[in-house]
Amino acid sequence: MHDAITKSKDVTLLEILDRVLDKGVIISGDVVISVADVDLIYLGLKVLLSSVETMGKLRGSPFIGPMQEAK
Amino acid sequence: MKLYLYGIIDSSDQTKESIYGLEGSDVYNIPFCDIGAVVSQISQPIQDVTEGAVLKHEAVVEKLMANFTVLPARFGTIIDGTDSQLSMIQSYYKDFTNNLARLHNKLEFGIKVIWPADKIKENIVKGLKKGKENTPELNSSRGRKFMTETFDKYKIDKAFEAKADRVIKVMDMFFSKFSAEKTLATLKTENLLLDAVYLVEKDKQDDFREAFEHIKGGHPELKYLFSGPWPAYNFVILSKQPGLLMDSQQTDLLDKVTQDQMLVGANSI
Numbered sequence: 001m002h003d004a005i006t007k008s009k010d011v012t013l014l015e016i017l018d019r020v021l022d023k024g025v026i027i028s029g030d031v032v033i034s035v036a037d038v039d040l041i042y043l044g045l046k047v048l049l050s051s052v053e054t055m056g057k058l059r060g061s062p063f064i065g066p067m068q069e070a071k
Numbered sequence: 072m073k074l075y076l077y078g079i080i081d082s083s084d085q086t087k088e089s090i091y092g093l094e095g096s097d098v099y100n101i102p103f104c105d106i107g108a109v110v111s112q113i114s115q116p117i118q119d120v121t122e123g124a125v126l127k128h129e130a131v132v133e134k135l136m137a138n139f140t141v142l143p144a145r146f147g148t149i150i151d152g153t154d155s156q157l158s159m160i161q162s163y164y165k166d167f168t169n170n171l172a173r174l175h176n177k178l179e180f181g182i183k184v185i186w187p188a189d190k191i192k193e194n195i196v197k198g199l200k201k202g203k204e205n206t207p208e209l210n211s212s213r214g215r216k217f218m219t220e221t222f223d224k225y226k227i228d229k230a231f232e233a234k235a236d237r238v239i240k241v242m243d244m245f246f247s248k249f250s251a252e253k254t255l256a257t258l259k260t261e262n263l264l265l266d267a268v269y270l271v272e273k274d275k276q277d278d279f280r281e282a283f284e285h286i287k288g289g290h291p292e293l294k295y296l297f298s299g300p301w302p303a304y305n306f307v308i309l310s311k312q313p314g315l316l317m318d319s320q321q322t323d324l325l326d327k328v329t330q331d332q333m334l335v336g337a338n339s340i
Contacts, residue, residue: 020128020143021125022145023145024142027076
């Protein structure tokens, strides 16, 4: 049971990372000092996300609400 | 003074409750006409992308989402002071207002569906073998054997993709009833049948969840991941960045699908 909860948290975090690091408004131009250089990190995450199918090993109902498990 | 940008909101008002962002700084709104950029002061550009920082960014955006329409900024966007921030909003103003109007009262939901690819392929192979049972086996050369095997593999792959399309069309039919926009990615891996994001009006979110439960109940042999509601990360379209247009374009698979095809797909997993 504990193992299932941990995996569920990991999957929730991946859903958050997939959005926060890769989507949303990207501002370009001189006024921007920086956008965090997440490319290399994200490359690793993509690999993880691709293996999200390992969730198949999880039993139980899907989670609802992006931050429920993350908090 | 460097400002960390969380997102653009459809209001020039300050948030009613206190929100604390990265480095524990106050989050506030920099108004421009009828919209605003929500920021907090930050001492330096972000060097390390930590889980805590990402979750804080998301937590702030979600708090904003409770009271405003939000265009969430990508993590780590830092702008050089209030004047630069105002200049940025001014240059993107039309894009921002168009997106805010389009995404008003809408939420994003993610759905991933995993299917047993090995089992599906096994069944396809069985079906193909059954079809060959009455065909006499010819004494074949190595070249002919190679060609036959290659063609069989091609047929299996095609049948696999066709089956995925049928199943997805059924699911999408239900989800699309209650969504305004969507992005669908199929078979990112053999097991990840569907990776979809739907934009749903707030007052239809219960219907959307119900549609999901309906699909889930109809196909208990599949694994599902339902997430949301999220701010509309996947549906912001900025005309200044054509790359984003591609990400956010709708993929409409339903147009050519008949009711019969959908029902066949629903019963044939």
